[in-house]
Amino acid sequence: MALKLVREESPMEFFREQLERAMEHxxxxxxxxxxxxxxxxxxxxxxxDGLPAPDPGYDxxxxxxxxxxxxxxxxxxxxxxxxxxxxxxxxxSGFFADSLNRxxxxxxxxxxxxGQAYARLSREDANLGYAPDVFGELSGRFTExxxxxxxxxxxxxxxxDRSVLQLYERWVQTGSRRAAVLLAEKGIAxxxxxxxxxx
Amino acid sequence: xxxxxxxxxxDVQRRLEALYALETQAPVTDFVLTEEEAAxxxxxxxxxxxxxxxxxxxxxxxxxxxxxxxLAGADPRVRLDQGNLGAFCTLTEEVSxxxxxxxxxxxxxxxTQLELELQAEVDKYLTTxxxxxxxxxxxxxxxxxxxxxxxxxxxVPLSAEQVERYRAASALAYRYCSHLESRYLRxxxxxxxxxxxxxxRRFYRLGQREKLERIADLPS
Numbered sequence: 001m002a003l004k005l006v007r008e009e010s011p012m013e014f015f016r017e018q019l020e021r022a023m024e025h026x027x028x029x030x031x032x033x034x035x036x037x038x039x040x041x042x043x044x045x046x047x048x049d050g051l052p053a054p055d056p057g058y059d060x061x062x063x064x065x066x067x068x069x070x071x072x073x074x075x076x077x078x079x080x081x082x083x084x085x086x087x088x089x090x091x092x093s094g095f096f097a098d099s100l101n102r103x104x105x106x107x108x109x110x111x112x113x114x115g116q117a118y119a120r121l122s123r124e125d126a127n128l129g130y131a132p133d134v135f136g137e138l139s140g141r142f143t144e145x146x147x148x149x150x151x152x153x154x155x156x157x158x159x160x161d162r163s164v165l166q167l168y169e170r171w172v173q174t175g176s177r178r179a180a181v182l183l184a185e186k187g188i189a190x191x192x193x194x195x196x197x198x199x
Numbered sequence: 200x201x202x203x204x205x206x207x208x209x210d211v212q213r214r215l216e217a218l219y220a221l222e223t224q225a226p227v228t229d230f231v232l233t234e235e236e237a238a239x240x241x242x243x244x245x246x247x248x249x250x251x252x253x254x255x256x257x258x259x260x261x262x263x264x265x266x267x268x269x270l271a272g273a274d275p276r277v278r279l280d281q282g283n284l285g286a287f288c289t290l291t292e293e294v295s296x297x298x299x300x301x302x303x304x305x306x307x308x309x310x311t312q313l314e315l316e317l318q319a320e321v322d323k324y325l326t327t328x329x330x331x332x333x334x335x336x337x338x339x340x341x342x343x344x345x346x347x348x349x350x351x352x353x354x355v356p357l358s359a360e361q362v363e364r365y366r367a368a369s370a371l372a373y374r375y376c377s378h379l380e381s382r383y384l385r386x387x388x389x390x391x392x393x394x395x396x397x398x399x400r401r402f403y404r405l406g407q408r409e410k411l412e413r414i415a416d417l418p419s
């Protein structure tokens with residue numbers, strides 16, 4: 001077949017390539033279903049899809065409020081809200097991890113809330129059209145996937161604002177393996193509080 | 200075509216080929232279509248047209264009448280200033296697409312539109328810088344990058360995706376060209392220009408992913 005000189009590149013294809021590269025780099029592997037879910041999440045969030053409209057006075061619906069709404073909602077609506085909450089937390093804590101460090105709500109909060117939403121969703125009997133283990137995996141490996149998204153963010157935005165201090169703070173807050181590796185690349189071996197060793 | 204323009208189009212093409220050490224290609228002037236001739240093809244305004252049927256690739260370069268008229272009255276090779284900068288950039292961008300598509304076709308490489316736009320932005324900067332250097336005793340104004348990459352306006356109505364692509368290409372090129380400028384164009388050692396050409400040639404031959412990675416790896 002003749003080579004197509006100008007090839008189309010949709011956001012999905014772009015993010016799939018970036019995601020595969022980041023996963024390979026971080027030695028993270030997952031099922032094709034979860035990988036497809038992450039690619040769709042990236043493409044959708046960059047387009048601004050899927051998140052519920054904020055209440056007056058808020059830039060976005062706070063995660064805790066979303067969780068409370070979800071628990072009170074009917075089964076289908078609950079699944080939708082939990083998914084929006086998990087997606088929002090994963091996207092924000094992965095894609096905007098560095099900017100989150102400068103806000104009042106920290107990364108650990110986003111990752112805890114997101115993991116909780118996906119965990120709850122994995123137990124719901126709601127047909128959202130995804131393989132049943134996708135949400136369980138997203139919950140159990142939330143920090144790993146957020147790290148992958150973080151690398152995609154850096155490659156896509158081409159912004160490298162990962163100062164040593166931010167990386168260190170991220171590692172302290174979340175135990176992110178990626179932050180630890182990046183710190184190691186900068187010649188810093190992170191040790192946890194109470195390890196009794198200098199750092 | 201208005202008289203000085205075939206010369207200018209060819210001049211820009213040959214400069215790009217020399218800068219990137221490319222084989223001389225067929226003259227771009229043989230591929231220029233008038234707006235009337237291009238009316239049946241998609242899009243509007245100045246643009247590069249690509250058609251493909253199997254291995255056969257057809258190229259056409261369209262330049263708006265206004266661009267022709269402006270450059271015919273103010274040849275940028277004589278003096279490049281704010282009056283003709285925009286039109287000269289439009290012309291350079293289309294020639295850049297033509298040269299890059301030719302290069303990719305020859306080397307059996309496919310190219311994305313973002314990659315095309317990114318390379319065109321870099322070509323625009325380097326062509327303009329070299330011309331201004333010749334006209335201003337080697338001085339390079341830091342304002343040029345601002346004019347090229349921050350104060351542009353998109354001429355014809357574009358889809359949101361196209362606008363996003365132009366913005367991304369422009370922001371990426373700004374970052375890359377800032378690096379070229381600070382590393383190779385500040386100071387007066389002539390060897391730096393050779394280093395600049397070497398770097399530009401390497402960059403030119405990278406694919407999209409490698410180009411993005413090269414820019415991402417640049418120091419902030």
